[in-house]
Amino acid sequence: MGIEIKTVGVVGAGQMGSGIAHVCSIAGFNVRLNDLSEDRINAGLATINGNMARQVSKGGISDADRQAALERIKPARTYDDLSACDLVIEAATENEEVKRRIFTNLSPSLRPDSLLATNTSSISITRLAASTDRPERFIGIHFMNPVPVMQLVELIRGIATEHPTYESAKKFIRKLGKTATVSEDFPAFIVNRILLPMINEAIYTLYEGVGSVEAIDTAMRLGANHPMGPLQLADFIGLDTCLSIMQVLHEGLADSKYRPCPLLVKYVEAGWLGRKTKRGFYDYR
Ligand code: CAA
Numbered sequence: 001m002g003i004e005i006k007t008v009g010v011v012g013a014g015q016m017g018s019g020i021a022h023v024c025s026i027a028g029f030n031v032r033l034n035d036l037s038e039d040r041i042n043a044g045l046a047t048i049n050g051n052m053a054r055q056v057s058k059g060g061i062s063d064a065d066r067q068a069a070l071e072r073i074k075p076a077r078t079y080d081d082l083s084a085c086d087l088v089i090e091a092a093t094e095n096e097e098v099k100r101r102i103f104t105n106l107s108p109s110l111r112p113d114s115l116l117a118t119n120t121s122s123i124s125i126t127r128l129a130a131s132t133d134r135p136e137r138f139i140g141i142h143f144m145n146p147v148p149v150m151q152l153v154e155l156i157r158g159i160a161t162e163h164p165t166y167e168s169a170k171k172f173i174r175k176l177g178k179t180a181t182v183s184e185d186f187p188a189f190i191v192n193r194i195l196l197p198m199i200n201e202a203i204y205t206l207y208e209g210v211g212s213v214e215a216i217d218t219a220m221r222l223g224a225n226h227p228m229g230p231l232q233l234a235d236f237i238g239l240d241t242c243l244s245i246m247q248v249l250h251e252g253l254a255d256s257k258y259r260p261c262p263l264l265v266k267y268v269e270a271g272w273l274g275r276k277t278k279r280g281f282y283d284y285r
Helices: 015-026 038-057 063-071 096-109 125-129 163-175 191-207 213-224 230-237 239-253 262-270
Strands: 007-011 030-034 073-076 087-090 115-118 138-143 152-157 179-183
Touching (some): 007 015, 015 030, 015 038, 015 063, 038 063, 038 073, 063 073, 087 096, 087 163, 096 115, 096 125, 125 138, 138 163, 152 163, 163 179, 191 213, 191 230, 191 239, 191 262, 230 239, 239 262
Parallel strands (some): 007 087, 087 115, 115 138, 152 179
Antiparallel strands (some): 138 152
């Protein structure tokens, strides 16, 4: 059976968190959006507003729908503001220490029966669950970017995740109008296990001088019908996130075929993280 989800908390108002808050509010859930500062929450709300306005202009939703959805999203300035939530989804940086710290600090503010989820794109759900007070009510709910557009959500159970938690999460994804696939708790799950080595290989292709940025992306767009070239997609995901996922694959599967490309490492060290810093494989300045 599981718990009935009406109010959803989202921790992290960045690219993924704002997208998750967006689709939850459109689907009729009440949303509480949390981040480290008021400024970050406001930036997330501005992104949501802009993306909803785009949907209105394309005829996807009415302006009344947009306004009603925006009214359902309230800022959560502290973790105590998440105490009414039936489900809280963590969508912070792809860094295990950061996520663990959030769970440790957040857990005491939550109702004992509420569900806790992580939007991690690669880290072990079982290990993250162990840093919470509710491993049996903890699950991986992994959205794809851009969340309002992408149809898929990966569902990942940890070793301790109980069946009602899984059932509630499945029902929640259905209510969002999205499709769930189930993955076992292995490094990077399904999508990123396949997608990130492809992106890493594209970066090696550039590193070894096989082709230019434009040639590599054009080749994959027109030669394999990908909507974006792999280097453009890497910039879109964030090069820091791409590197973190490759490191999780490399360490978790202990296979040299997952070695992050040295050029990816260098870009991240330079602070060239893609679109969000206005510089990556492309220049957005
Ligand atoms: N919010 C709302 N709507 C959005 C949006 C957003 N953030 N971004 C795009 N859209 C909408 C547009 O309004 C447009 O709507 P209509 O079809 O109604 O006209 C539609 O999406 C297509 O957008 P555009 O016309 O602007 O541009 P496009 O056709 O080039 O598509 C794209 C953009 C959807 C991002 C497409 O390039 C694409 O699918 N790229 C690949 C994305 C991908 O692979 N994502 C997965 C990344 S991996 C991941 O997320 C997992 C991880 O953990 C790292």
